[in-house]
Amino acid sequence: MKRVEFTNLPPKFEIIEQRNGNVLLLFYDETKEVVKEDGLTSYETICYEMQTRNAANLHSRIEKNYSAWLEKAKEKDGGLTSVKAQRIHESKAKLAEYLASHPLVSDVHGGRIGIYSVTEEKQTLMMSQYISYQAEKMLNPNAVLTWNETGKACEPWTEEEFVQLVSEIRNYVYPRVSHQQTLEEEINAATTLDEVEAVVIQYETI
Numbered sequence: 001m002k003r004v005e006f007t008n009l010p011p012k013f014e015i016i017e018q019r020n021g022n023v024l025l026l027f028y029d030e031t032k033e034v035v036k037e038d039g040l041t042s043y044e045t046i047c048y049e050m051q052t053r054n055a056a057n058l059h060s061r062i063e064k065n066y067s068a069w070l071e072k073a074k075e076k077d078g079g080l081t082s083v084k085a086q087r088i089h090e091s092k093a094k095l096a097e098y099l100a101s102h103p104l105v106s107d108v109h110g111g112r113i114g115i116y117s118v119t120e121e122k123q124t125l126m127m128s129q130y131i132s133y134q135a136e137k138m139l140n141p142n143a144v145l146t147w148n149e150t151g152k153a154c155e156p157w158t159e160e161e162f163v164q165l166v167s168e169i170r171n172y173v174y175p176r177v178s179h180q181q182t183l184e185e186e187i188n189a190a191t192t193l194d195e196v197e198a199v200v201i202q203y204e205t206i
Contacts, residue, residue, distance in 0.1 A: 001079050003193060004028075006043045013062055013069070023054045025062070027073045046193055050076040083196050084187050091183045091201045095176060096120065098203040103150055104172050108165045109157060114149040118169050126166060133159075179206050 004010075010031060016024040031045040050073040055061070062069045078085075096119070104116045116122075129147065136143040145162055146154040183201055190196040 001074070001077050001083050001193070002047050003197070004045055004047045005034075006045065009043050010045055012066060015059060015062075017054065018051070021054050022051050023058070025050050025052060025069070025073060027070050029070060048073040048077040048079070080190075080193060080196065083193060084190065087187050087196055087199065087201070088184050091180050091187070094201050095180045095203060098176065099173065104169055106165060106168050108168060109147075109149075109161050115151075116165065116169065117150050118173050123169060123173070126162075126169075130162060130166070176203050176206050179203065 010028045012028060014026040014028075016026065018024055027048045027050075028045040029048065031043055034042050034044050036042065048070070052058075099118050099120070102118075104118050105113060106116060107113050126147070130145070133143060133145045144156050145159055147157045147162060147165070148154040180203075183199060186199050187196055190199070
């Protein structure tokens with residue numbers, strides 16, 4: 001399922017021959033005329049794709065029972081469900097990209113301004129580091145907790161500093177994770193392609 005544009009009124013369907021006796025069927029639904037700012041007219045339509053075996057009377061069979069073929073194409077194509085899944089994936093990917101390119105700036109370690117990664121991978125590593133430290137401390141009271149700024153080597157941290165950094169990262173990341181979840185709810189609640197496409201995915205103003 002995708003939105004496509006034509007300069008002329010598109011047909012209801014097309015048959016494109018492929019190898020091995022198969023054909024690609026393209027069904028155009030909900031076609032509407034659009035007048036652009038320059039005064040030119042185009043046609044927007046929603047395209048559904050499906051493959052089937054070729055047959056001499058395929059074109060006439062589709063014409064005689066077009067509605068059934070269209071519904072079958074929507075089912076095979078995945079329809080709105082597929083588009084929603086793509087946009088939800090996009091919302092998660094953009095969140096990951098945002099967090100990777102927008103680290104946290106904090107003076108939690110010794111009062112020095114430092115830059116700290118807040119990616120999901122880094123957060124998982126922090127938890128693993130802290131759990132390992134707690135386990136070692138049970139056997140060795142002198143165990144040392146270490147962490148590092150982005151691009152720098154690990155160095156000793158106090159437990160209070162480390163826990164404070166975890167808290168700061170959580171407070172920084174959580175609103176954006178919550179926003180992604182809200183976007184996902186909006187996408188899932190959409191009932192048309194226009195509504196799905198209208199959901200704005202961005203994290204800069206959160």
